[in-house]
Structure formats: structure tokens, C-alpha cells
Amino acid sequence: MIGDLLDFFASHQTQILRLTGDHIALTASAIGLAIAIGLPLAIASVSIPSVARWSLAFANLAQCVPSIALLGLAVPIFGIGFAPAIVALTLRALLPIYLNAYTGLKGIDPALAEADLALGLDRRQSLLLVRLPLALPAILGGVRTAAVEGVAVTTLAAFVGAGGLGDLILQGIAMMDPVRLFAGALPAALLAMTIELGLALVERLAARGLGVRRRALA
Numbered sequence: 574m575i576g577d578l579l580d581f582f583a584s585h586q587t588q589i590l591r592l593t594g595d596h597i598a599l600t601a602s603a604i605g606l607a608i609a610i611g612l613p614l615a616i617a618s619v620s621i622p623s624v625a626r627w628s629l630a631f632a633n634l635a636q637c638v639p640s641i642a643l644l645g646l647a648v649p650i651f652g653i654g655f656a657p658a659i660v661a662l663t664l665r666a667l668l669p670i671y672l673n674a675y676t677g678l679k680g681i682d683p684a685l686a687e688a689d690l691a692l693g694l695d696r697r698q699s700l701l702l703v704r705l706p707l708a709l710p711a712i713l714g715g716v717r718t719a720a721v722e723g724v725a726v727t728t729l730a731a732f733v734g735a736g737g738l739g740d741l742i743l744q745g746i747a748m749m750d751p752v753r754l755f756a757g758a759l760p761a762a763l764l765a766m767t768i769e770l771g772l773a774l775v776e777r778l779a780a781r782g783l784g785v786r787r788r789a790l791a
Contacts, residue, residue: 577752578752578755578756578759581752581753581756582756585756589738589741589756589760592736592737592738592740592741592757592760593738593760593764595735595736595737596724596727596728596736596737596738596739596760596761596764597764599655599658599659599662599727599730599735599736599737600662600720600723600724600727602659602662603658603659603662603663603665603666603723603727604666604670604716604719604720604723606659606663607663607666607667607670607719608670608716610663610667610671611632611666611667611670611671611674611715612670612671612674612712614628614671614675615628615671615674615675615678616674616678616700618671618675619675619678619679625675628671628675629671629672629675631667632667632668632671632672633668635664635665635667635668636665636667636668638664640661640665640726640729641729641732643660643661643664643665644657644658644661644729644730644732644733646661647660647661647733648733653733653734653735654733654734654735655735657733657735658727658730658733658735659735661730662723662726662727662730665719665722665723665726666719666720666722666723667719669715669716669718669719669722670712670715670716670719671715672715673711673712673714673715673716673718674708674711674712674715676711677707677708677709677710677711677712678704678705678708678711680708680711681704681707681708709779710776710779710780713772713775713776713779714776716772717768717769717772717773717776720768720772721765721768721769721772724761724764724765724768725761725765727739727761728742728757728758728761731743738757738758738760738761738764739757739761740757741753741754741756741757741758742754742757742758742761744757745757
């Protein structure tokens with residue numbers, strides 16, 4: 574089995590690299606869109622309770638619907654290929670990013686948050702220079718969770734013709750070929766582990782920087 578798998582990797586190297594690149598592109602695009610939607614919603618939710626209620630309800634709903642169902646619902650609207658996969662993956666990634674950002678911003682010590690007033694900062698400067706940096710470890714935690722889950726969920730994008738390592742997994746299932754299946758599953762698992770370790774390191778560095786910033790503001 575191991576020998577057959579190594580032979581498959583050697584003979585299909587170009588295909589596996591291409592599918593891995595597609596997988597990364599799908600995951601990164603979805604996470605980027607989820608950040609672009611979730612972070613502004615979290616910022617607005619801290620100041621406007623009604624936005625918090627509706628945003629959390631929507632994000633929870635998107636998280637509760639099975640990924641394959643989200644893909645199925647997106648296909649009639651967006652067709653097959655990249656677009657429905659991105660829509661479904663973005664909705665799946667939205668909750669952890671939104672919730673962690675909201676929790677991080679909401680949990681800032683009022684004494685630290687008001688330090689910006691003493692510095693003469695306006696609301697925009699306060700957000701960019703004080704509040705977001707203080708919430709950064711929590712925000713990164715949400716991105717980390719969404720990215721690792723996203724790598725796994727992206728394997729389902731093959732069902733709508735969006736490519737990625739799920740292509741090999743589906744081929745392996747259809748052909749009852751465990752070598753082909755593992756050739757898709759193993760790179761996906763390694764990619765998830767790499768993202769987990771990389772973002773965990775970034776999160777620890779951000780937490781260390783936050784400690785320094787808290788001491789400076791205290």
C-alpha cells in the first residue's frame with residue numbers, strides 16, 4: 574500500500590501539486606471573504622446590539638447547515654465551479670471569525686479601551702491603533718479555526734466541479750481505489766496541520782505582543 578502510494582505520488586506529482594494549489598486558493602479566498610464580512614460585522618456589533626443579534630443568528634444558521642447542503646443550495650444560483658464553492662465555504666468560515674472578533678472586541682477592559690481618549694485619538698484611530706490590536710489574538714484564533722476547518726470542508730468542493738484535492742478523494746471512492754483516495758486525503762491533512770501550526774505560532778506571538786501593549790497602556 575505504502576509503495577503504491579509513493580509510486581502514485583511520483584507519477585502524478587504535477588496533478589497533485591496543481592490540485593493542492595487549487596485547494597489553497599479556494600480555502601484562502603473563502604477565509605479572506607469571511608474576514609472581510611465578519612470583522613466589520615463584529616466591529617458594528619460591539620456598538621449596536623441589534624446588529625449583534627442578527628449577525629450572530631445568521632452566522633449560526635450558516636454554520637448549522639451541512640456543508641454539502643450549502644453547496645447544493647448555491648449551485649442553482651451560481652452554477653457549478655468556483656463560485657458556489659466560494660459562497661458555501663465563506664458561509665462556513667463566517668461564524669468562528671465573527672464570533673472571536675466580537676468576543677475579543679467586547680472583552681477589552683474599559684480602562685484600557687479608554688486610554689485612547691487620553692492620547693487624543695478619534696474613533697477611527699482608537700479602533701485601528703488600540704482596540705483591534707488588543708483583540709488581535711482572539712481574531713487570529715477565529716481565523717485559525719476557520720482555516721483549519723476550511724481545508725477539510727474544501728474537499729467537498731469537488732462535488733460542484735471546483736477542483737482541489739477532493740477530486741482525488743472522489744475518484745478514489747468512485748473507482749474503489751484507496752491509493753488515489755489517500756493521495757488526496759494525505760496532502761489535505763498535511764495542509765491542515767501546516768496551517769494549524771503556522772497560525773498557532775502567529776497567535777502566540779500576537780498574544781505576547783498584546784501583553785507588552787497592555788503593560789504600556791496600564
